[in-house]
Amino acid sequence: MTTLNRRKFLILGAGAVVGASAFPLLGCGSDEEVAPLGAALGSASTFLTPTEIISTDGVLETSLIMAAAMVPFGDGERWAYTYNGATPGPTLRVRPGDLMRIRVVNQLGSPTNLHTHGLYVSPEGNSDNVFVSIAPGEEFLFEIQLPENHRGGTYWYHPHRHGYVAEQVSAGLAGMIIVEGDYDSDPVLAAATERIMVLSDPAIGQDNGIVSVSMMDRMMGREGDLVTINGVHQPVMAAETGSLERWRLVNASSSRFYNLALVGAPTVLAGNDGGLMETPQQIDSLLLAPGERAELLVAANEPGTIVLQTTHYDRGGMGGMGGSDSNEPIDLLALEVTGLTKEAAMPTRIEKAAIAKPRAFTGQRTLELNMSGMSLTIDGKIFDHERVDQHLTLGDVEEWTITNPSTMDHPFHIHIWQFQVTDASDQRLISPGLKDTVVVPAGGWVKFVLHITGFTGKAVYHCHILDHEDQGMMGIFETTAR
Numbered sequence: 287m288t289t290l291n292r293r294k295f296l297i298l299g300a301g302a303v304v305g306a307s308a309f310p311l312l313g314c315g316s317d318e319e320v321a322p323l324g325a326a327l328g329s330a331s332t333f334l335t336p337t338e339i340i341s342t343d344g345v346l347e348t349s350l351i352m353a354a355a356m357v358p359f360g361d362g363e364r365w366a367y368t369y370n371g372a373t374p375g376p377t378l379r380v381r382p383g384d385l386m387r388i389r390v391v392n393q394l395g396s397p398t399n400l401h402t403h404g405l406y407v408s409p410e411g412n413s414d415n416v417f418v419s420i421a422p423g424e425e426f427l428f429e430i431q432l433p434e435n436h437r438g439g440t441y442w443y444h445p446h447r448h449g450y451v452a453e454q455v456s457a458g459l460a461g462m463i464i465v466e467g468d469y470d471s472d473p474v475l476a477a478a479t480e481r482i483m484v485l486s487d488p489a490i491g492q493d494n495g496i497v498s499v500s501m502m503d504r505m506m507g508r509e510g511d512l513v514t515i516n517g518v519h520q521p522v523m524a525a526e527t528g529s530l531e532r533w534r535l536v537n538a539s540s541s542r543f544y545n546l547a548l549v550g551a552p553t554v555l556a557g558n559d560g561g562l563m564e565t566p567q568q569i570d571s572l573l574l575a576p577g578e579r580a581e582l583l584v585a586a587n588e589p590g591t592i593v594l595q596t597t598h599y600d601r602g603g604m605g606g607m608g609g610s611d612s613n614e615p616i617d618l619l620a621l622e623v624t625g626l627t628k629e630a631a632m633p634t635r636i637e638k639a640a641i642a643k644p645r646a647f648t649g650q651r652t653l654e655l656n657m658s659g660m661s662l663t664i665d666g667k668i669f670d671h672e673r674v675d676q677h678l679t680l681g682d683v684e685e686w687t688i689t690n691p692s693t694m695d696h697p698f699h700i701h702i703w704q705f706q707v708t709d710a711s712d713q714r715l716i717s718p719g720l721k722d723t724v725v726v727p728a729g730g731w732v733k734f735v736l737h738i739t740g741f742t743g744k745a746v747y748h749c750h751i752l753d754h755e756d757q758g759m760m761g762i763f764e765t766t767a768r
């Protein structure tokens with residue numbers, strides 16, 4: 287593994303001076319150890335916001351054309367898979383009760399489809415159905431109806447054609463979905479500057495093609511050398527003192543875990559997979575595994591630079607092999623704050639519908655994530671699209687225990703329903719809000735309660751290290767009416 291992405295930022299790091307920054311245009315001046323790709327970038331890059339498609343009169347209608355393209359990068363360009371010519375794809379902004387009509391056109395060389403990660407919608411027909419396969423040159427119309435009681439929050443979309451997911455997502459195919467909720471009308475939040483942040487570590491190539499991955503990369507889960515936000519490496523953005531920023535983050539990397547913290551301002555977590563939490567909380571760091579989302583509130587109180595960093599997190603490996611190679615923090619983004627010191631308003635409580643407390647459960651089940659030899663399994667089996675692994679009944683409230691005797695963390699994800707984590711071998715994994723993706727640590731376990739409502743049909747659960755999903759660490763659950 288190279289260290290191309292870790293331009294030797296000498297100032298930041300343990301004991302860094304708050305407000306000091308390693309970003310080249312911000313007066314750090316120690317360029318001598320800049321790696322070749324960093325040098326090619328020349329100057330700090332401006333933060334880019336993906337284009338946005340907003341529903342009108344209850345309908346969001348759009349086409350997503352999936353194709354390989356050269357996209358702008360630094361002072362030059364790079365190869366990527368794109369939605370409508372860009373990576374990430376457009377942000378889709380909808381409201382509960384809306385219908386999304388999305389025509390997906392496959393101009394890639396491999397089969398694909400569309401998954402709306404986290405949305406509470408039907409998994410059948412031409413809704414959020416991952417069993418759909420769109421052949422190269424073909425197109426498909428998805429019609430996804432959000433129920434009136436859909437939770438507001440940060441969701442995302444990406445291809446989900448089994449066998450091609452890691453390759454297509456890591457090459458750039460991901461975009462954010464925002465479901466606005468009533469509590470978004472909180473006056474302090476309404477005044478905040480909203481930022482869309484799709485985190486990814488694409489395989490950056492100057493040539494036309496997918497960077498090849500070894501069997502070991504696939505077992506570990508591929509990681510790119512360079513971390514980007516909305517396709518830009520180390521973007522810089524600006525704010526005035528006294529402003530509050532609301533950052534919506536999704537980890538769209540196929541395997542990389544981020545261990546996020548701000549330098550220069552407190553890190554305030556206000557939401558996760560299930561949307562805003564009732565009480566924003568100040569945290570030391572936030573583990574964001576592939577598929578997970580978070581909302582951070584950032585108060586620009588003083589002039590200076592606020593940096594979003596990711597620090598080392600050991601997600602395990604193949605019994606001593608693999609694992610991350612560096613303890614150095616990586617700078618992801620800088621917010622340059624100007625103006626006279628002025629304190630930003632920070633909400634202490636967000637008015638929102640309380641999440642119903644998990645009720646007494648009607649059933650329990652245990653699933654085991656494991657690796658044996660070169661197989662990645664759930665309950666000892668690799669994925670079979672003909673086999674139903676779990677039978678569920680509409681209306682049931684189940685307690686699931688997910689165990690992981692393997693030597694690597696696996697982020698466990700369920701389609702359609704979100705769950706309440708109630709217990710875990712590592713107490714830090716118990717979050718107050720609803721989740722659809724949760725890290726099951728190596729040698730550990732997680733328990734959650736799942737209320738099966740609203741939809742019947744077949745859907746999947748899987749490890750969100752997408753190379754693991756492609757290799758079969760996935761199962762099918764089928765819900766039938768009572």
Ligand code: C2O
Nearest residue numbers: 401403446577699
């Ligand atoms: Cu992010 Cu099965 O998906």
Ligand code: CU
Nearest residue numbers: 402403404701
């Ligand atoms: Cu999903």
Ligand code: CU
Nearest residue numbers: 696749751754
């Ligand atoms: Cu995994």
